[in-house]
Amino acid sequence: MQCEVKNKERAGVINPILTCQPCGAQYASIGIKECIGIVHGGQGCVMFVRLLFSQHFKESFELASSSLHEDGAVFGATHRVEEAVDVLLMRYPHVKVIPIISTCSTEVIGDDIDGVVLKLNNGLLKEKYAGREVHLIPIHSPSFKGSMVSGYDVAVKDIVSHFAKKDKPNGKINLITGWVNPGDVTAIKHLLSEMQVDATVLFEIESFDSPLMPDGNSVSYGNTTIADLTETADALGTIALNRYEGGQAAKYLENEFDIPTIIGPTPIGIRNTDIFLQNVKKMTGKPIPASLVRERGIALDALTDLTHMFFADKKVAIYGNADLVIGLAEFCLDLEMKPVLLLLGDDNTSYPNDPRIKALQEKVSFEMEVIMNADLWELENRIKNEGLELDLILGHSKGRFISIDYNIPMVRVGFPTYDRAGLYRHPVVGYAGATWLGEEMANTLFTDMEYKKNKEWVLNVW
């Protein structure tokens, strides 16, 4: 009985867990203020990603396409990037940052987006837009490599490295959130504020939960500014919450500007939040205040009501982005649950060497599988054909039919969660996230007990 780590054996994908790199690059792009990314490829690569974001956040975000058509695919389409940049700059006078995001098609035909950027910098921008601050940032995110997770990681790194410039120390820490929700950003900012730590949050997407205002406002966008990005080189340290979503940028800052760096652990659950706060304390010298002791106490109080009575030994399957899946698994273990199946939705070769995965291999004493490069069929097939019995599924909305068809309760977590209302508003990180996750899991199990009349009377005297 132990934890087995392996790759999916099938060659293909049946019901993917993650989408491709350009989506991740676009997610990074919308996190920046005064920025509209141009995706160099077919129009679907943008149209559907915008739809996906709007499904998840119930908001609209601006992203442009170079609209690759047949002639471009045959003869090359860098001229369409040039035209796209010009059209965008003419019509969106506030735009200062334009990531140029490549896709599989334009990488296969070998369009040189770095060359185009150079050409535009020396030509169009000097001639037509002299005096206007414009940053064109080539981002190579071919769809046939990695996943939306690595696409995000690459884009964050390329954007940070474009701007980062050493000036004088600013006394702040860089906080790279990874692919999170507005609720997570709120939770992290709250923790930092309680510790009186001044941080530059990259990429600052709290505003994705945008209000409906009396004056009308048509789009949502992130709040990370050019100044924020530039100053990253002056920070007293960098904390990247996630290893695979922003870790590269943290390492870049460390290597290039000697900025002390801590990557992870993803602060999901009480224990990982404790470690996060300790890391912040180490980096800034600021103490962990009594207010957080109290908040932690509230979370522990809530979870204590749930763990041994309801959660103990419950079998859980978790799928999604690796950092999220691992963090959730660790939290489940603390809650006395058995995360028997972890599905990591891409083929990152560093997963087997991830110390968190190694720890699971070394220390977990029940039967557990970690599948890399997994798809959702890895989960469904085990349930349908191999007798896997589960009490709970943790994952995003694309797996909803497994829960529905096999009558297994599911807590929606991660990205995207379009089949539940407002989940982006709730954190999974920090003490608040631990409380929310624990209570959401419990309430989901309770509803299921009632629906199936499975000892539903237990709840009479809880």
Add this chain to the structure above:
Amino acid sequence: MPYHKFKCSECIPEREKHAVIKGPGEDLTSALPLGYLNTIPGSISERGCAYCGAKHVIGTPMKDVIHMSHGPVGCTYDTWQTKRYISDNDNFQLKYTYATDMKEKHIIFGAEKLLKQNIIEAFKAFPTIKRMTLYQTCASALIGDDINAIAAEVMEEMPEVDIFVCNSPGFGGPSQSGGHHKINIAWINQKVGNVEPKITSDYVINYVGEYNIQGDQEVMVDYFRRMGIQVLSTFTGNGSYDDLRSMHRAHLNVLECARSAEYICNELKVRYGTPRLDIDGFGFEALGTSLRKVGLFFGIEDRAQAIIDEETARWKPEMDWYKERLQGKKVCLWPGGSKLWHWAHAIREDMGVNVVSVYTKFGHQGDMEKGIARCEEGALAIDDPNELEALEALEMLKPDIIFTGKRPGEVAKKLRVPYLNAHAYHNGPYKGFEGWVRFARDIYNAIYSPIHQLSFVDISKDEIPDQTSFLTQKMISDVNLSEEVTASKELREYTGNYDTITPLRNKTYPDFPAEKKLSAV
């Protein structure tokens, strides 16, 4: 020429001829925008790609098929679970999607072996499914994988399976419409004529260009069955792969969305002599006339008339309840393609709303001809609209409601214009007599939403109305109505159920024994 120039697009002269306002005395020979031209890069157009037009729009509604995309995983993931085309086999086609997961090494060395492995794996995973469609993507097209050859090889080795190949990479054409075209032509070239169907009626149709959004197809097929008509196949919503191989045996092609499926009807006409009849499944008058035409064609007009009479008696009083309350409301009809003409006139006739603008994301000039023809004077027609133009138009037109897609709907929300999903519907189906009432009800509930009204109040500046602590839709909608209307005993609000489709699936139909020798025309 009555072209409308958007301020935001003054700097891109190529947009000059893409919007028109049909003024007094003008007709289609003076007021028609350009259409289906390459998109202007960076304009933030709403268009999708030719892959999605083929796979996502037309291919995937086929219900008993493994839909596999040969390429990296994103095309598959992105076009999965974003539509509401249901099926009566527990939505197999909605639930499962397949990607060959092309990686860098395949780009360099080719991915035909990978494709074959994938096909075999997928059939193994779903042993009861014997049909597959393979979709080319940008990546597999550019590296030149011979998908047809692999499909043929597998069919040779596995005689019980049948595979359809759709070569429609994302870059193939100005919009998703390029993919509609390619999959139409590929289907008739590869598959039609392959299967001889069992003919069970004197009256046999193909129902074409219908995607069963929230059950539209099942509503319409119900009418056809009540008339004793055999619906041999539906292209493609809730449609079956093998039924669609026998399209050549129908007596009539009944066409709904000409934008996405007129190609196959035209080809069926040329190759098999099957006539094409364009119909409207939306609108009391238009739908009634459509059923009557199908009835006339087979000499069973009385059966059509019986349905029209029954359905009209049942639903017209409910329709009219909403019509009284929607009279004069302004709507921007901003769908993808066909609904701009399916809806433009019918919503005016049946609901009394004014279409102040139509647009098409991916349509051709033919769609605009129909749309503009069906609008009243002064409507703004926009081809391939972009984000800023849409905002400018909304600012100018100040509509009471907008019918558009999910994401543009979020933009409208922020501008405090209520939106209805024109592609997926809110509480559909919208086809059929009852469906049309459901549409009117959704429009009514959106326009007279109490929450919507609150979004106009700025509590920091405005007087906060304190006479009432709640409002209902009716309290808002009936303010200026005459007592004759509000106290009417004839008119009533919608009385149907949330789910109108499941009961149809268990229905039995009158037996109309075939009279003629059962063979094809």
Add this chain to the structure above:
Amino acid sequence: MEDMMKDRVEQLVDYIMKNCLWQFHSRAWDREKQNEGILTKTMQILCEEPVEKETPMDKVYWVDAVCLADAFKKRYSWLAALDKGEIKLLMQGLKERMDYLTITGSLNAELTDPHY
């Protein structure tokens, strides 16, 4: 007189444009056949002349013609006062106008594409 005729043709055109789809097939050659087939049969119905409807194509034109003739009769009471000769003239005018609007004067650049 000519003005009245023109006005009446426009009324009929308006009905077709708002309610019908048959006039907008995708290619010029199909539109010619549609206009010819359906409007001729409509004229024959209105003039109470025999109508060919044996072949599938004739039948499908006839189907649209029946509905069109009914709609015309229902909506345009002035039609009842016309004699056969006047109806033929009117329908000739309608056909010419429809051909102009949908074919010869059409701005639709795809009408002449040789493929579907």
